[in-house]
Amino acid sequence: MSLKRKAAAIGIGEVRPFREPGDETALSLMAKVSAEAIADAGLEKKDIDGVLNAVPFSDPAGFYPASFCEMIGIEPSMLDIVDIGGAIGTGMFWRAAAAIDAGMCNAVLCVGGDLNRPGEAPFPWISLEREFEWPYGYIAPTLGYAMIAKRHMHEYGTTSAQLAKIAVDQRTNALKNPLARFNDRPLTVDDVLNSRLLADPLHIYDIVSPQCGASAFIVVSPEIAKRSKHPPVWLLGAGESSDHSVISYAPSITTSCVKPAAEAAFKMAGLKPKDMHFVQPYDCFTITVLVALEDAGFIKKGQGGPFVMEHDLTYAGDLPCNTHGGQLSFGQAGFAGGMSHVTEGIRQLMGRGEGRQVKNASVGFVNGNGGVMSEQCSIILERQS
Amino acid sequence: MSEPQQANDRSGRPAGAFITEYSKPLPHPSPFSKPYWEAARAHEFKLQQCGKCGKFIYYPRPRCQHCLSDQLEWKKCSGRGTVYSYTVAHYAPTPAFKEIPFVLAIVDLEEGPRMTTNIVAPPDKIKIGMPVKVFFDDVTPECTLVKFEPA
Numbered sequence: 001m002s003l004k005r006k007a008a009a010i011g012i013g014e015v016r017p018f019r020e021p022g023d024e025t026a027l028s029l030m031a032k033v034s035a036e037a038i039a040d041a042g043l044e045k046k047d048i049d050g051v052l053n054a055v056p057f058s059d060p061a062g063f064y065p066a067s068f069c070e071m072i073g074i075e076p077s078m079l080d081i082v083d084i085g086g087a088i089g090t091g092m093f094w095r096a097a098a099a100i101d102a103g104m105c106n107a108v109l110c111v112g113g114d115l116n117r118p119g120e121a122p123f124p125w126i127s128l129e130r131e132f133e134w135p136y137g138y139i140a141p142t143l144g145y146a147m148i149a150k151r152h153m154h155e156y157g158t159t160s161a162q163l164a165k166i167a168v169d170q171r172t173n174a175l176k177n178p179l180a181r182f183n184d185r186p187l188t189v190d191d192v193l194n195s196r197l198l199a200d201p202l203h204i205y206d207i208v209s210p211q212c213g214a215s216a217f218i219v220v221s222p223e224i225a226k227r228s229k230h231p232p233v234w235l236l237g238a239g240e241s242s243d244h245s246v247i248s249y250a251p252s253i254t255t256s257c258v259k260p261a262a263e264a265a266f267k268m269a270g271l272k273p274k275d276m277h278f279v280q281p282y283d284c285f286t287i288t289v290l291v292a293l294e295d296a297g298f299i300k301k302g303q304g305g306p307f308v309m310e311h312d313l314t315y316a317g318d319l320p321c322n323t324h325g326g327q328l329s330f331g332q333a334g335f336a337g338g339m340s341h342v343t344e345g346i347r348q349l350m351g352r353g354e355g356r357q358v359k360n361a362s363v364g365f366v367n368g369n370g371g372v373m374s375e376q377c378s379i380i381l382e383r384q385s
Numbered sequence: 386m387s388e389p390q391q392a393n394d395r396s397g398r399p400a401g402a403f404i405t406e407y408s409k410p411l412p413h414p415s416p417f418s419k420p421y422w423e424a425a426r427a428h429e430f431k432l433q434q435c436g437k438c439g440k441f442i443y444y445p446r447p448r449c450q451h452c453l454s455d456q457l458e459w460k461k462c463s464g465r466g467t468v469y470s471y472t473v474a475h476y477a478p479t480p481a482f483k484e485i486p487f488v489l490a491i492v493d494l495e496e497g498p499r500m501t502t503n504i505v506a507p508p509d510k511i512k513i514g515m516p517v518k519v520f521f522d523d524v525t526p527e528c529t530l531v532k533f534e535p536a
Contacts, residue, residue: 127413127415128444130410130412130413131412131413131414131415131418131444132412132444132500132501133501134409134410135409135410135411135412135524135530136489136501136502136503136530136532137409137474137478137482137487137489137503138489138501139410139478139479139482140478142478143472143474143478143489146472146474147470147471147472147489147490147491148470150470150471150472150513151469151470151513154470154513154514196475197475198474198475198476199472199473199474199475199476200472200473200475200508201472202472246501247491248491248499248500248501249444249499253469253470253491
């Protein structure tokens, strides 16, 4: 069984992340990007027969997909939530393809939206974390990623300046993205190093900024894809993995389960990291990018620090990385944040990357990462020439 | 159980002042974790050991995560370990953690498992790989948290 070229993305919708919710809610943002994505795909609402939702932090609930579908008037033959944190976007793509391949539906709306603050109902964290992590102050993922960075530095000699270079190159990409939240001025390595040290060794510019926002994309059957107005972006491979939830209980905190996820995706695609024209790795923190690129096979393990100093990660560089700016510069809209890497991958392959278009991009790698390196889902996308 | 005025001053709290002031999250033990917290209250460090595969487990679980056996026994452990990684938090992740900086760490326990904990020591004295020993922090009359300090 393989999902290679069994489904393609043909439309996207996205809002520019923003700070103050005003009159927007997670649901209103999701409705907006859904309408945009359906129109962008050249479809009508009645054509959508599958829906995958991300449940927002700001409005957590069970029975989410049916409520969402009721609100926007869709009557699907496949509906579900994807609950793997920042891997939701990549996880939605293959689940949509699998449902289409299984004959359950033909056109799947994948959508997430969130606000940057809690809503009326608290998010239902599992009892295990409340009992064994929270009493020690391990409430924020920042502290977990800081411990990963600390250990990576200890094992491999990685430096704060090397991590900073990732944020700097991604900012260069964001300057060419009108949708990026932080696209008004460049960033330097010194800016990052001189910014507030939040959790040693991570500075505030190593860390995403919570924003309000939403993203959507439409995945369809080959039959519908053939009639698409945009070049269809095909799923070539997908892989998923998890080896812990809380980072303290991971087999290793410096080698992640990106490895099996990416290996499975490359195997299904029949391609290798060197064949990729760009990478869109989930970047809640700079260290996340470093570890993901090492474990996905783009960089030898432990060599991420020197590699990012010697290579250009901008859209014009030798390893274009997070061409939309990454969430570090694009902004992170809660559980919808990871979807921005998927929409950007689709955009680049459709040739809609505007001033940050990667030249001749026809195949790219997207990785979603949930929790603290807890859930990984890698996908490989292609524009057929 | 220690009286409030005997609160260990290494915890950073003024002695006798903590009963009304402690506002950080407290564990709500489950039926299978209750023995762990009861031991901590008695200043004993106990872990579950699997009667089938012999491995030690942290955090407390209903079944062994290595072999799924339910034959788990509570064993008194050494309370010794080494620092696997740590961070010094210079911000309060929630308002209750306003006493900053504080050290969050992952400790490799002598018996095998890793655990999330705090190291009670000046941040500049902490290093990856350093030996640590258990430190029982009586945060309320009902609850003792298992923390570590340099050995």
